Amino acid sequence: MAKDTKERILAAALDMFSQNGYAGTNIRELAAAVGLVKSSMYKHFESKEEIWNVLLDQMIAYYGERFGSAERLPPIPDTLEELVTMTMGMVSFTVHDENVVKTRKLLTIEQFRDDRARALATKHFLTGLTDIFAPIFSGMMDKGLLRRDDPAMLAFAYTAPISALIHLCDREPEKETEAIGRIEAFSRHFIAVYGEKKGSEGP
Amino acid sequence: MAKDTKERILAAALDMFSQNGYAGTNIRELAAAVGLVKSSMYKHFESKEEIWNVLLDQMIAYYGERFGSAERLPPIPDTLEELVTMTMGMVSFTVHDENVVKTRKLLTIEQFRDDRARALATKHFLTGLTDIFAPIFSGMMDKGLLRRDDPAMLAFAYTAPISALIHLCDREPEKETEAIGRIEAFSRHFIAVYGEKKGSEGP
DNA sequence: TATTATAGTGAACGGACGGTCACGTGTCAA
DNA sequence: TTGACACGTGACCGTCCGTTCACTATAATA
Numbered sequence: 175m176a177k178d179t180k181e182r183i184l185a186a187a188l189d190m191f192s193q194n195g196y197a198g199t200n201i202r203e204l205a206a207a208v209g210l211v212k213s214s215m216y217k218h219f220e221s222k223e224e225i226w227n228v229l230l231d232q233m234i235a236y237y238g239e240r241f242g243s244a245e246r247l248p249p250i251p252d253t254l255e256e257l258v259t260m261t262m263g264m265v266s267f268t269v270h271d272e273n274v275v276k277t278r279k280l281l282t283i284e285q286f287r288d289d290r291a292r293a294l295a296t297k298h299f300l301t302g303l304t305d306i307f308a309p310i311f312s313g314m315m316d317k318g319l320l321r322r323d324d325p326a327m328l329a330f331a332y333t334a335p336i337s338a339l340i341h342l343c344d345r346e347p348e349k350e351t352e353a354i355g356r357i358e359a360f361s362r363h364f365i366a367v368y369g370e371k372k373g374s375e376g377p
Numbered sequence: 378m379a380k381d382t383k384e385r386i387l388a389a390a391l392d393m394f395s396q397n398g399y400a401g402t403n404i405r406e407l408a409a410a411v412g413l414v415k416s417s418m419y420k421h422f423e424s425k426e427e428i429w430n431v432l433l434d435q436m437i438a439y440y441g442e443r444f445g446s447a448e449r450l451p452p453i454p455d456t457l458e459e460l461v462t463m464t465m466g467m468v469s470f471t472v473h474d475e476n477v478v479k480t481r482k483l484l485t486i487e488q489f490r491d492d493r494a495r496a497l498a499t500k501h502f503l504t505g506l507t508d509i510f511a512p513i514f515s516g517m518m519d520k521g522l523l524r525r526d527d528p529a530m531l532a533f534a535y536t537a538p539i540s541a542l543i544h545l546c547d548r549e550p551e552k553e554t555e556a557i558g559r560i561e562a563f564s565r566h567f568i569a570v571y572g573e574k575k576g577s578e579g580p
Numbered sequence: 581t582a583t584t585a586t587a588g589t590g591a592a593c594g595g596a597c598g599g600t601c602a603c604g605t606g607t608c609a610a
Numbered sequence: 611t612t613g614a615c616a617c618g619t620g621a622c623c624g625t626c627c628g629t630t631c632a633c634t635a636t637a638a639t640a
Contacts, residue, residue: 179587193489198400201628213630214588222628283486285548286396292548300541327566330559334538338503345488345495356533363530367570382617404598416600417618425598 180218182208184232187225192276195283196226230290233277237294241302248306250313254365257314261361265336265354269343278344299341303333320368328368335360383421385411387435390428395479398486399429433493436480440497444505451509453516457568460517464564468539468557472546481547502544506536523571531571538563 186207190199201222205212219225240246248264251257268274281295307329314320320328339353339360389410393402404425408415422428443449451467454460471477484498510532517523523531542556542563 195398195400195486195490197398198490200626202626210587211589212628213590216629217587220629279489283398283489286482286486287398287401295548296545300545324566327563330563331534331538331566334541335534338537338540342499342503345498360530360533363527363534403596405596414619415598416620419599420617423599 179208179210183210183215183218183225184229187229188273188276188280191226191229192279192283196287226288230288230294233280234290234294237297237302241297241306247309250310250317251319252317254319254369257310257319257365258358258361261336262354262358265340265357269340269350269354275344278340282341282344299337300334303337304329307333318370321370323368332361332364382411382413386413386418386421386428387432390432391476391479391483394429394432395482395486399425399490429491433491433497436483437493437497440500440505444500444509450512453513453520454522455520457522457572460513460522460568461561461564464539465557465561468543468560472543472553472557478547481543485544485547502540503537506540507532510536521573524573526571535564535567 183204186204187199190204190207201215202212204225205215215225219228248260251260278298281291281298284291285295286292304326308325311320311328311332312325315322315325336357339357342353343350386407389407390402393407393410404418405415407428408418418428422431451463454463481501484494484501487494488498489495507529511528514523514531514535515528518525518528539560542560545556546553
């Protein structure tokens with residue numbers, strides 16, 4: 175119960191910051207959440223702001239190694255149905271993983287106060303998703319599964335509505351089932367609109 | 378400089394709450410922003426929390442009279458191009474009107490802390506938009522401008538990406554021009570995909 | 581064994597916070 | 611003229627905030 179204290183503090187900070195925001199969180203409660211008293215916090219961090227900065231460092235690093243580098247990309251689906259399956263798997267993860275949910279809430283709350291949070295929020299909510307799906311859709315077009323079109327535009331048209339419903343899950347968890355159902359319905363609508371009827375395309 | 382003080386306090390509160398959040402705003406600065414000293418605030422509101430509640434009352438009432446009641450709906454476009462024009466007009470308003478922008482930021486920041494903010498956020502960011510566009514698309518289908526489909530699904534597929542880019546404007550105002558350009562591009566993509574080539578439909 | 585580093589504590593700090601109050605105005609009705 | 615009221619102020623209150631510090635217990639090092 176010694177060296178991991180720092181990490182436990184960061185975990186508690188993510189929890190509390192994501193719920194009450196930076197300004198709405200105080201060191202006493204944060205310390206209590208890890209079984210310490212407030213003065214002990216300063217053995218591990220030199221200020222409340224440093225906790226915030228290290229937490230953001232961590233989130234940025236995690237995002238980078240998880241989505242940033244080339245070719246951690248999922249495989250190109252072989253059928254339209256596979257796209258739906260893959261999508262629902264991703265959604266299920268992102269909606270149920272505690273740390274991912276808390277990270278999203280944190281970025282939502284603090285995006286107007288901190289520049290690094292602002293930049294990471296744009297990645298999480300917008301560019302990151304299209305960057306993942308544009309190459310997928312491009313590959314599916316090559317396989318003749320989707321009609322030829324601008325992959326980036328398709329990726330945007332596909333991910334933005336899904337992202338909106340993920341935000342709904344964050345905001346109103348009791349609507350999660352409904353939201354996930356709507357995501358699947360939207361995904362099927364999407365393949366109905368953009369999918370090619372025939373799976374072949376001459377050279 | 379007497380009776381409108383209350384309203385000026387509310388305007389300043391919207392401004393500061395939307396920037397720094399409820400917890401990050403203090404009465405002294407809020408009072409100074411309207412040229413008062415903090416003790417004077419309590420002639421108009423009995424607590425900081427009451428300011429918050431009245432402000433939310435106001436936002437809910439404004440939303441209700443603006444979008445809530447039946448038939449404040451825009452007219453059904455007669456051409457696909459008109460849909461683009463109408464959309465861009467709405468977007469321009471919602472991105473440039475100071476109070477609308479501040480309201481959106483406030484709801485974004487406080488949606489996890491206050492239940493009424495939570496509910497209003499869902500209206501602003503999700504259901505309100507689809508409720509406006511579903512009947513529009515339904516009407517356009519009747520006119521043979523859009524292919525027959527579920528109007529609610531189309532409205533969702535149309536408004537969610539636009540909403541995502543409006544959020545981008547709120548978050549990174551320097552990207553506004555780019556974002557608005559992308560909205561128009563998306564709108565044209567949408568009518569290219571869902572629009573009927575011929576403007577007639579037999580009975 | 582003596583020394584040093586680490587992790588934790590309680591008490592205390594100055595300052596900022598939300599809120600109260602006695603008081604001074606100006607306005608307006610009786 | 612008087613009284614009541616609305617609005618604004620400076621001084622002040624208790625509390626909570628982030629932070630510091632002298633101190634202790636423990637465990638590794640020499």
